[in-house]
Amino acid sequence: MIEVKDIYKSFSGNDVLKGISGKFEEGVTNLIIGGSGSGKTTLLKCMVGLHQPDSGSVLYDGRDFTPMTYEQRIEVRKEIGMLFQGSALFDSMTVEDNIMFPLNMFTDQTRKEKIERVNFCLERVNLAGKNKLFPAELSGGMKKRVGIARAISMNPKYLFCDEPNSGLDPKTSIVIDELIQELTEEFKTTTIVVTHDMNSVMGIGDYILFLHEGKKFWEGSNKEIAHTEIKELNDFVFASRFMKAAKDKF
C-alpha cells in the first residue's frame, strides 16, 4: 500500500499541489485523474522521488520515502516499476536489452535465466518474438507494452503508469488498460495510473482520486463517479458529448 499525506509542492512560487492525501491499496487499480495542469503528474513524480515535495510524506508500506537517503531510496526503487507517458525506452537498445537492463544491473541471474524472464514478460504483454526489434521499429501501442514489460521485469511491488493511453487509439487504449488491470490482480501490485482518459476511468478505476487546481476534490470508485453532485468533477467527467449523452440516456 502507498499512502500520501498532506503533499505540498510549488515551482517558482506557483503552488501546484496543495495538501494532497490519499491511500492506494495493493491488488487494485488506483487512478489519479484531473484536467491538464491539475497536478496529477507532479503528484506522481513526488511519489516516486523525481520531485521532492515541499512538505508532506509518501509512505511505501509504512516506510516514509521523503526523508530517505539516496541509498535507502535505491532499495525502495528496486521495488518500483514505471510506465512513462512516452514509454521512455532506451533508443540504442533492442526490446530485449531494454527489458533485460534492470535485470543486468540488479540481479546475478545467468543469461539464460534473464532471457527466460524477458520472454515471459514479452509473452505477458502479447509481444512474444519481438526481442530483437529497436524502439524506432515499434508502433506507439507496442512501445507502451514494451514499457510495461520492462516495468514488470523485476517483479515490482508498486507499479506507476503516467498517462498510459496518451497518443493511442481507443482500441489499443483498452488493451493497455486491461493489461494493467490484469497485471495488478495477477502480481498483487499497488498500481497507480495517472490519466484523464474517461474510458480508463470507467473501465479500470477501482479507486479514483480526482485533483482540481492542485487539491483533492473527490475520491471513490468508477461506480460512484457518475453519481456525484460535485460540479468540478461532473464538468471533468462529462466534458465530452459522448459522456454527456451516455449520462442522459442512463
Added chain:
Amino acid sequence: MNFTNFGRYILLLKSVFRKPEKLKIYLKEIAKQMDYVGVGSLGLIAIISTFIGAVMTLQIAFQLVSDFIPKTIIGSVNRDSSILELSPTISAIVLAGKIGSAISSEIGSMRVTEQIDALEIMGINAPGYLILPKIISGITMVPMLVIISMFLSISGGYIGGSISGAVTPSEYIQGITTDFNPYTIVVALVKAFVFGFIITSVPAYEGFYVRGGALEVSQASTRAVVISCISILVCDYLVTQLLL
C-alpha cells in the same frame, strides 16, 4: 557559467563518481565510449594535425628570412609548437565540437524523452551510468589522440617542408632532434588530460539539465561547445603558467 551553474556542475560530478551499481556493465560502457571518442576521432585528428604541421613549417620558413638564422630552427619551432600548444589545444577544440556536441545532444535527448527519469526510477545512478564512462574515455583517449597528433603534426611539417623546398629533410630532422626537452611532453599530456575532462563533463552537464524539447537540446549542444572551448583556453593558460 555563473556560480549557480558551477555549483550544480560540482554536485553533478559528485553524483557521477558514486560507486557503480555493477562494474561489469560500466566497463562495457567505458569500452564503447573509448571506441567512439578515440577510434572514432582518429581520422579527423590525423588530417588536422598533418596539415597544421605542414602549414606551420611553411609559415615559419616564410618568417625566417635572415641568413643568420639556421634553417634547422624551423624543425625545432615546429616541434615545440606542436607538442606544447597546437596538438593539445587544437585537438581539444576540434574534439569539443565533435564529441562535446554529441554528448550534450545524446544526454539532452534522453532527458526530454524521460529516459533519464526511467533510469532513476529503476534505482540506477543516472549521472554515474551516463557520464562516468564518457569522462573516463575522455581522460584516457584524448591524451592518446594528442600523442598521435604530435607525431603527425611533426611528420606533416617534414612532408610540407620537403614538398615546398622550404627546408631540406636533413635540416628539418636535425632541427626536431636538437635540444629536445622531454618535459614538454609531460606538459602536453597534463593539458590533454584536463581537456579530456572538460570535453566530456561540460557537455554532459549541459545535456543532463536540459528542460524542454528539441530546440532546448540543440541550444544546450551549442552552449556546451562554446563553454567547453572557453574552458579549454582558460585551462590551457593556467596549466601552461603552472607547469612552465
